[in-house]
Amino acid sequence: xxxxxxxxxxxxxxxxxxxxxxxxxxxxxxxxxxxxxxxxxxxxxxxxxxxxxxxxxx
Amino acid sequence: xxxxxxxxxxxxxxxxxxxxxxxxxxxxxxxxxxxxxxxxxxxxxxxxxxxxxxxxxxxxxxxxxxxxxxxxxxxxxxxxxxxxxxxxxxxxxxxxxxxxxxxxxxxxxxxxxxxxxxxxxxxxxxxxxxxxxxxxxxxxxxxxxxxxxxxxxxxxxxxxxxxxxx
Ligand SMILES: [Cu+2]
Numbered sequence: 577x578x579x580x581x582x583x584x585x586x587x588x589x590x591x592x593x594x595x596x597x598x599x600x601x602x603x604x605x606x607x608x609x610x611x612x613x614x615x616x617x618x619x620x621x622x623x624x625x626x627x628x629x630x631x632x633x634x
Numbered sequence: 635x636x637x638x639x640x641x642x643x644x645x646x647x648x649x650x651x652x653x654x655x656x657x658x659x660x661x662x663x664x665x666x667x668x669x670x671x672x673x674x675x676x677x678x679x680x681x682x683x684x685x686x687x688x689x690x691x692x693x694x695x696x697x698x699x700x701x702x703x704x705x706x707x708x709x710x711x712x713x714x715x716x717x718x719x720x721x722x723x724x725x726x727x728x729x730x731x732x733x734x735x736x737x738x739x740x741x742x743x744x745x746x747x748x749x750x751x752x753x754x755x756x757x758x759x760x761x762x763x764x765x766x767x768x769x770x771x772x773x774x775x776x777x778x779x780x781x782x783x784x785x786x787x788x789x790x791x792x793x794x795x796x797x798x799x800x
Contacts, residue, residue: 603638610640617644621651628658634755 671758672766679762682708682743687765693717695728703730705797707740707780709747709760712789714780727796732775739767748783751797759784772799 637645662668682688687706694717696704705728708715716725730736740749742760749758749766753776758766772778782793 606638606640610644613644614647617647617651624651624655631755634753 671768672761672764675765675767676763677741677765679741679743682741685741685765687739688741690717694725695730699735701731701734703734703736705736705738707738707749707795709740709742709749709782709793711744711747711787712782712793714793714795716795725795727798729798729800730772732799733771733773735769735771737767737769739765741765745786746784747786747793748781750781750783752779752781754778757783772797775799 677685677688683690686692687704688708693706693708693715696706698704705716716728719725738749738751738756738758740758740760741764742762744762746762747760749760750756754770754772756768756770758768760766776799778797778799780795780797782790786793
């Protein structure tokens, strides 16, 4: 029990260092976030102009 | 600070939309004179008759110009007082020619009421002690329901009158 823990910790550290190196050279993939954010943005803009045109037409 | 390309796009989009919205609102408010329905004109809610516009004989529809009308309305739970006609009957319906410039002036002598002419831009809150007014041109002929959209008590749903544009 006493010697399994340090071995595991070293494992995680090694993996952690490896992923850090990876992410610093590659940009995160934000394609899904981009689509979601712009989708909400378009809904807000369309409804704003919809309400505004209703106000102007009455 | 490093920003992802997509982040730059949506920050620009959000900021741009905000600027467009505020510019349109600014033109409406400062150039075209759009203002809230109540500009802090006050009166004594316990004695609204003391105000010229809300004397019993001045309630309802009045022609003030060739194509100009004023409608004085006193809201109470649960009624819109539009005055009396020539025969002394309570007015439930007023008729206004299409294209006239109409000023609605209203107040309440008890609780907060709504003042919405459904299907038009006339939509105000009536607060005791304040006169709310809205100037509009009613162009589209039809029957419009004047209704209360602020819950004011048990008879709230009974509060209505009709404005006919012909
Ligand atoms: Cu009500």
